[in-house]
Amino acid sequence: MSAKDQDEGRYTQTYKIDYARVDVAEIMDQVQAKAARAAAPDDGGEDVPGMPDGPVWQPSSGPLTLKKKVKRKLQRFLTPFFPVMRLMALPVHEDLMQTNAKLSEASAKIDLLLHRRDITKEYIKLLHVLCHNLVMELSKLRVEHDTLKSRVQVLEKDFAFLGKRESVLEKKIAP
Amino acid sequence: MKLAFVVQRYGLDISGGAELHCRWVAEHMARYADVEVLTTRAEDYITWKNRYPAGPQTINGLTVRRFSVVRPRRPERFGRLQEKVLHHEHREKDELRWLDEEGPRSRSLLRYIRRNEAAYDYFIFFSYRYYHSYWGVRTVPRKALLVPTAERDPVIGLRLFKPLFRMPRAFIFNSCEERDMIRTVSRNDDVPGAVVGVGTETPASASAERFRARHGVEGDYLIYIGRVDQNKGCPELFDFFLRYKQDTGSPVKLVMIGGSVLPIPGHPDIRYLGILPEEDKFDALAGARLLVMPSFYESLSMVTLEAWAMGQPVLANARCDVLKGQCLRSNGGLYYGDYREFREALSLLLASAGLREALGRNGLAYYQANYTWQAIENKYLGLLGELEGK
Numbered sequence: 001m002s003a004k005d006q007d008e009g010r011y012t013q014t015y016k017i018d019y020a021r022v023d024v025a026e027i028m029d030q031v032q033a034k035a036a037r038a039a040a041p042d043d044g045g046e047d048v049p050g051m052p053d054g055p056v057w058q059p060s061s062g063p064l065t066l067k068k069k070v071k072r073k074l075q076r077f078l079t080p081f082f083p084v085m086r087l088m089a090l091p092v093h094e095d096l097m098q099t100n101a102k103l104s105e106a107s108a109k110i111d112l113l114l115h116r117r118d119i120t121k122e123y124i125k126l127l128h129v130l131c132h133n134l135v136m137e138l139s140k141l142r143v144e145h146d147t148l149k150s151r152v153q154v155l156e157k158d159f160a161f162l163g164k165r166e167s168v169l170e171k172k173i174a175p
Numbered sequence: 176m177k178l179a180f181v182v183q184r185y186g187l188d189i190s191g192g193a194e195l196h197c198r199w200v201a202e203h204m205a206r207y208a209d210v211e212v213l214t215t216r217a218e219d220y221i222t223w224k225n226r227y228p229a230g231p232q233t234i235n236g237l238t239v240r241r242f243s244v245v246r247p248r249r250p251e252r253f254g255r256l257q258e259k260v261l262h263h264e265h266r267e268k269d270e271l272r273w274l275d276e277e278g279p280r281s282r283s284l285l286r287y288i289r290r291n292e293a294a295y296d297y298f299i300f301f302s303y304r305y306y307h308s309y310w311g312v313r314t315v316p317r318k319a320l321l322v323p324t325a326e327r328d329p330v331i332g333l334r335l336f337k338p339l340f341r342m343p344r345a346f347i348f349n350s351c352e353e354r355d356m357i358r359t360v361s362r363n364d365d366v367p368g369a370v371v372g373v374g375t376e377t378p379a380s381a382s383a384e385r386f387r388a389r390h391g392v393e394g395d396y397l398i399y400i401g402r403v404d405q406n407k408g409c410p411e412l413f414d415f416f417l418r419y420k421q422d423t424g425s426p427v428k429l430v431m432i433g434g435s436v437l438p439i440p441g442h443p444d445i446r447y448l449g450i451l452p453e454e455d456k457f458d459a460l461a462g463a464r465l466l467v468m469p470s471f472y473e474s475l476s477m478v479t480l481e482a483w484a485m486g487q488p489v490l491a492n493a494r495c496d497v498l499k500g501q502c503l504r505s506n507g508g509l510y511y512g513d514y515r516e517f518r519e520a521l522s523l524l525l526a527s528a529g530l531r532e533a534l535g536r537n538g539l540a541y542y543q544a545n546y547t548w549q550a551i552e553n554k555y556l557g558l559l560g561e562l563e564g565k
Contacts, residue, residue, distance in 0.1 A: 012527045022533040024506045031523060035515035139359070 176208040182301040185214040193302045193324040196373045212239040215279045222247045223279040242284035261329045270335045278306050289314050319343040326472035337361045347371050349475035352497045369558045374548035377484045383462025396428040398463035400478045403435035408469030413440050415517045460485050473497045480546050483507050483538030488531045507538025
């Protein structure tokens with residue numbers, strides 16, 4: 001048995017399926033239950049999707065090329081000037097740090113908004129179902145209302161008829 | 176018996192759902208009755224411009240009478256009216272204006288129906304929402320059979336259609352869900368009707384290898400066949416499929432066949448092949464792991480039936496009640512209501528060859544019991560016989 005087959009076997013073992021008499025409703029109950037379980041608590045704890053599994057990048061350490069030699073000499077020559085250069089770069093560095101802070105703040109806000117958007121989406125779905133159910137119930141009520149109205153009309157007519165009959169009978173008994 | 180099939184467009188090169196449905200049924204019923212087709216000269220369903228020549232012609236042995244469309248649709252005006260009747264307070268007059276603008280407005284077609292009512296035993300109208308059906312059914316109500324091809328979209332709720340649904344002699348529905356929806360909307364329980372649908376034919380031999388060699392598709396793939404459109408749920412399918420790949424690392428591909436009105440994501444595992452000949456389509460279906468059907472609005476879904484006819488399982492959108500109902504009745508496919516269910520159902524289907532086989536087998540049995548042409552023809556003949564007896 002190949003590794004792929006073993007993986008497949010392990011996956012399908014979590015379902016109870018009678019392959020001779022497949023019942024889609026039963027399978028869907030299991031699928032929905034599993035989807036609900038997967039959605040429950042640890043959605044935030046998942047690995048970052050799309051993260052590559054390959055090796056992390058490392059700096060190469062080969063023999064010194066001309067480029068590297070020039071770079072080293074230049075570094076040696078510039079070393080005494082580094083404090084001045086750092087001093088000059090300080091305002092830029094501070095700007096960079098502030099921008100970073102603002103970016104991370106914006107990123108947090110975007111995450112929050114995305115989360116709210118997801119909640120709103122679910123809420124809209126629920127509202128949609130609610131509207132649908134309300135329309136159904138209102139339609140039923142309207143039909144019932146019409147039926148009751150016509151029954152009332154029939155009863156009113158019966159009542160009027162009986163009233164007339166009563167007065168006629170009274171006249172006959174006691175003219 | 177002489178039957179007239181009345182439809183908005185007709186032609187060998189027209190592949191719209193209701194139009195193709197009408198052509199197939201008309202061609203099959205020609206074995207049992209004298210069949211004619213009454214239609215317009217339009218080829219394009221957006222504008223209904225007259226393209227075909229007027230007058231009678233013969234297509235696949237059937238007489239087709241074409242009538243001119245008085246005025247092509249003005250999309251801007253139509254859009255405005257549609258917005259008003261679907262989303263704002265309005266009067267019935269506005270709905271009638273919307274219907275006029277939706278078209279295809281062919282007075283000569285209606286005049287022909289009125290003058291030649293006696294020449295036909297029954298007029299079978301396709302698609303309730305168009306001008307020809309609305310006024311045609313009113314012109315000959317005692318001889319009108321309506322094939323509504325209704326989807327659960329907001330148009331079904333318009334007031335003008337309620338009396339229409341109480342008017343025809345009988346209904347020919349595509350699914351139980353469509354029948355229940357129309358009965359609920361119009362309370363027309365006294366009008367007889369039968370759930371029939373449409374048949375489909377599969378080629379004697381379909382070859383997955385031929386498809387793979389011709390289009391360079393390797394490995395496992397899901398297939399979507401149909402128009403790549405917003406209403407068909409394609410943006411959601413792209414989103415779910417890409418998330419699925421990201422979450423599971425599955426190498427499965429998505430092959431898409433059909434005309435597109437949407438940009439397709441540039442992902443290496445989404446292969447869009449455009450419109451393909453029938454042979455290629457069935458070859459592709461034969462090699463697929465399953466058919467995915469993300470549409471929200473369907474009155475039947477002929478592609479789903481074709482997949483079952485090929486013994487393939489289906490993964491459908493549960494928010495389309497027809498697709499969900501078909502899956503439950505046939506036990507031939509799973510369905511999903513959101514991404515999590517999509518992920519679980521797709522993972523299960525891809526992991527279990529046994530389940531795919533069992534679902535495909537059930538789908539095939541369901542197709543053979545209900546949707547072979549012999550079954551469809553028998554249902555039509557049964558309904559017509561019932562009406563004759565009354």
